Amino acid sequence: MKSKFMNQVHYTLMILPGFVWLILFSIVPMVGIVMAFQDYNPGLGYWQSEWIGLENFKYLFSMSDAWQVMKNTIIIATSKMILNLIVPLTFAILLNEIKSVKYKKVVQTIVYLPHFLSWVILASIIINIFGYNGVVNTVAGVFGAEPRVWMQESSIFRQLVIGTDVWKEFGYNAVIYLAALTGINPNLYEAAAIDGAGRWKSIWHITIPGLIPTIVLLGVLGLGSVLNAGFDQVFNLYNKIVYSTGDILDTWVYRMGLIDLQFSLATTAGLLKSGVSFILIIISYVTAYKVANYRVF
Amino acid sequence: MKNVKKLAALSLSLVMLFSSLAGCGDGKGKESTASKAEESKVSSKVEESKSEVSTSKTEETSSGDDLAFKKFDEPVDVHIGMSVSPIDTTLPAGDSAQDNQYTRYLRDNYNINVIVDWTAAEGNDYNQKVSLAIASDTLPDGLVANEQSYLRKAAKSNMLMDITDLFDQYASEQVKGIVDSTDGRAIESVSFDGKMQGLPNVTVDTDGVHILNIRKDWLDEYSLEVPKTLDDVENIAKVFKEKKPAGDQTIPLSGPDKNERLYCTFLESSNNAHGLDPVFSAYDVYPGYWLQDDKGEVVYGSTDEKMKPALERLAKWYAEGYIDPEMGTRDSSGEAVNANQVGMFFGPWWSLGYGNGDSFKNDPTANWQTYPIFSDDGKWNVHMKSVGTSSTMISKNASEDVAAAIIIMYNALVRDEGVFDTSVAIGWYPLRTVAAAADEVEHESQELTRVLNGEADPEEFNDPMSIYKLLYQDATKVRNVVTGYTKDRELAVTDFSMENEGDFKRMYAILIGNRPYATTEVDKKVYSLTYSMTETMERKWANLKKLEDETMLKIITGQEDISAFDTFVSNWHAQGGDEILAEVAGLN
């Protein structure tokens, strides 16, 4: 009993530095959340500013802009989530079919690469590549296509954001699937081959079922980030013309708070986002536990 | 069970410990700033009493400007935040934002010690820093607000000093002359609740007059006439498009790049290089401006029915490839102009010379000329700008001496801008807020022409306190720059000597860039009913502006047809436009 108690003390001491960190850098700044319920006046500070109840929330919901931004965020985030499951999965299965071990290794090593580069850097390159005089237009020109200004077409921008994100992450995301693939018992394939099953049949009946738990799990885990459409990416890629389809919650909050001086409104939107994410995380936690019997945390 | 309680108590006390620590830090911070302010108040009082004795001893100046250019007995520290150009190369090695020819000049002449608390890249980065400074109530002594909204927010949050009396006391006669030249508009632009809370930016009126810049040498090559109306512009663009004088990269008419605007608005009513303002003015429509219609009702220019034909024409130009296809996303339209790919672009007077220096460097025969664009019935309509957009804010925590020092810095910039060594960009001058007489450029262009004609002697203009502060300098130089001058003939690029780049650019801008406004009568000058935000705008403008920007751009680039305009108008009214219209109407 004594040692058990001592363990608890040790454990608490171990956790302490992390908790101090959280308190100092996460919990203390949370005081600012009160701004969401105020007409924040920086000259007066958090406690003297006028309290206006839910006024900011009401105003936020009345803005057509806010709804558009919400829509963009959800579309971009969910598309990314779904494609970031499917594309890496397909890639992993296809890569698994490559016979040459060396080639496989080389491809695998190269496709991780973009994951490690920052959006600051990638955006500067992507803007160049998709520019009017960029490579994409040059190549498209060979096939007779008219040059376009990709980055300014609001009908394309969303796809561009989603596409470049999937491109950046597919190699890296495939890692999990590739690891799961190695876990599938090779005897199964041999047995299938003896039974006369072709390649497609074995992929369909062995590979994919073998990956299902992983897929389900990743899907559920992604639920919490439905409102995270990728600030770094959009912030570095967008421009005024594509606000209608490209502006997401995080960039909108950034501009409201730090450029347009709407401190309270920005906080309100941020708080809403946190609230919704929190609920979604709980849902995914419960689902993962119930469906996959997996405890996320 | 005991253990648990102990543990809970332990962790609880830990939490409390930390939160109290954090709270402690809070209090300390406030205390120390408060005591600092106290300290500086004390020290400034000492200084004040000293300076009272000494002001009588300072060197004699021409007028009642003893205080305006006084040298402090003790160094006065002025803390500022500063916007810098990340790609500037004019600062000599070893110099910095805090230590350069301008700060040394201030130290040597006025005993003003500039301390740069922070810097940020001009534009968004800087604005973000200003926002943070306001939000956290940590304004340095002096800070330039790039847009009125920042000044307004700081003033409304009670962070700025009331400088009404100080300004009266310390502003030089020259500065007062300039401010008076605006009929009170300058003071009004920085006053809230009747208190002057910033040093105004007064810029020349012609900064808001947009004209057509065109490659005259290309016109001559295809024997085209100088354009007068939009039809002429269209025809010329068509020829440029077909003949491609600059090869495949030819852009007949350049448009705004991703950082520029389609047209000026009441908040940003000037200096819109590569915008399309003259196209709208030629249709007698003024988007972005608050106007009174024939019935006396307040309307917003962007919602005027007359926008439609203007937009339709622009959409046609875009579809035909007359306007830069990369309009709105290009990194820099100025770059394309400089690479001599562009045949025409709209802009204010300085677009030529200052704005496109490299164009001449790359092709010394690029004969850029400027012309006004008239409406079909031959009227030159011009939307006029606000007095200035930026301002210098002075924190209310600054001591009186510091505030006086900031006003002196402003005086000194106005008086001495002409004598600085301009090889170091003037942007390095701390708290640079420009003040110039509203008609400075027109006045200069007239007087310089007289000098060129031999009708005036440069020495006539030798008056350091003149409100035309650069005229004397320019008059002594003009003959060396415009070497090929012939009376009564339109100046061409070949008439200029490019030996001194700075002088060349300035003369080109004054004598060619500003020629339309200096020599052609404007038929209709349009002022916005207000150039600042109203209460509701503070909350709703960002949203409405975004709606507007998007609609206009999409119509022009053909992503939406003209019916989108009607949708925009009804949305605009519904989403706060009506409320704002009522407020603007209430202003007068």
Next chain:
Amino acid sequence: MIENKTLSSRVFNILNNIIMGILAFSCIYPLWYALSLSLSDKSAANSGLVTIYPIGFTLNSYKEIMGDWKFFNSFWISIQRTVLGTGVTMLVLIMMAYPLAKSKKDYKPRNILMWIVLFCMLFSGGTIPWYITMQKYGLIDNIWGLVLGGSLPVFNLIVMMNFFRNISSDLEEAAVVDGANPWRILFQIIVPVSIPVLATIVLFTSVYHWNEFFQGLVLTTGETNYPLQTYIKQLVVNIQTTNLTKDQIENLSKLSNKSLDAAKVFIAMIPMLIVYPFLQKYFVTGIMLGAVKE
């Protein structure tokens, strides 16, 4: 597996090889493009003529960078930040993940603490209160501001925690019998068997610190204190301003140099290019074991 040599199978193999090749090419192209651009003549780079190989080959951009102390200063700040940030984060995370990996039975406040951690991951006061707090701590222009300011990376904590949870408890029990206290168990038994997941998180954390650009702007008072990505961001991505004055415009057009920018971008990529192959062999297993329980 038995070889299947039908025609369709061969076609599939060829196509598959080609597709994989294209994908790999697309991932290496940006790097290649930046390199080409940086080795091209300034005017060719500015007018968008460079696509695959350098045009007007020159090393000027690299020569110019050699004399740019601000660039290297930022580079050094980023190195410091990455090394310190990764070190501190790892230490804190290891100590924190271990107790949290215990069940509620072994460590009573475990669940409450976990929810608090989670809450902190999701809720924040926003940039402004955070900035005000950092200011009060005196962490402006301070390397520790960049190291600690981003708060605890909760996601990494969860990955590590899940890994620890899956380590066989036999190992631990044996140690307990030997009389080892939790500190010794953690650092002498758990940590050594967790190298793959730790290496993975080292990689995550260092990538985060190296690539982060936003805090660099908020937490510093000028470009001499910028980490590299912030420095590059202000230079390359957008100098967004609506109110350009005439001298700013003049400067912008005069000084724009895509070739030089590309050279800086390329150099900024190098540390990641060096690090990731080393850690690659670990992170494959690391992510797997941390995120997904068999």
